[in-house]
Amino acid sequence: MKSIIHTEEPITDALHAIIERWKDEEGNLIMIFHAVQKEYGYVPRNVAIFVAEALEIPLARVYEITTFYNYFNLETPAENTVAVCMGTACYLKGAEDVLKEFRAKLNIKGDAAYSADKKYKIEEIRCIGCCGLAPVITFNEEIIGKVKVEDVDSIIATKTK
Ligand code: FES
Missing domain, CATH: 3.40.30.10 (Glutaredoxin)
Known part of the structure; x- marks a missing residue:
């Protein structure tokens, strides 16, 4: 089994803006996580939890999306x-x-x-x-x-x- 390293990332103003921009749009999860990956270079676990809470959706729904598409990287990038x-x-x-x-x-x-x-x-x-x-x-x-x-x-x- 591959090791996954999790790092706690800051909840940035940009993240708040991303959620605000997309929260009421249809199919918003993909757009939000594209923006999250652009902001952080990957999808940090604590950010995924934050987004789920902000949108009032189950965390499982977030992981359905982020693990289904290969594009999303859930691991901390190495140097x-x-x-x-x-x-x-x-x-x-x-x-x-x-x-x-x-x-x-x-x-x-x-x-x-x-x-x-x-x-x-x-x-x-x-x-x-x-x-x-x-x-x-x-x-x-x-x-x-x-x-x-x-x-x-x-x-x-x-x-x-
Ligand atoms: S098989 Fe390695 S580049 Fe094509």
Whole structure:
């Protein structure tokens, strides 16, 4: 099971404005949580609770929406995100070994998503359309192709924020 890290986020004036703007509109939950994700970078748990209370709806309804759509991110963003493509072309060119090496070097155990210090998050992603560069990773959104296991150390050293 993936570990989920929750952080208490401030209830901002912008959040009050978001709720005020959408509270009486049809289908408002999606619009509110789009705006929440824009404001916080994800959907914090305490904000989800706050929105449910403000709209006087069950929290379960909020989670129905935010877990149904992949777009919504319920986890605290890490400082650095490494995404390893596990699509067919990348897999055949050794993506699994690259993934294992990143996990080992970043000390992210088992199938956990985060390093203990929350500095790194690792994700497995599907084809991102750069199969000619397989195996491909993204490091903080930068696409890096033809990654070899022995490159992992220097990628971490040069790309970490
Ligand atoms: S399979 Fe990895 S980029 Fe296409």
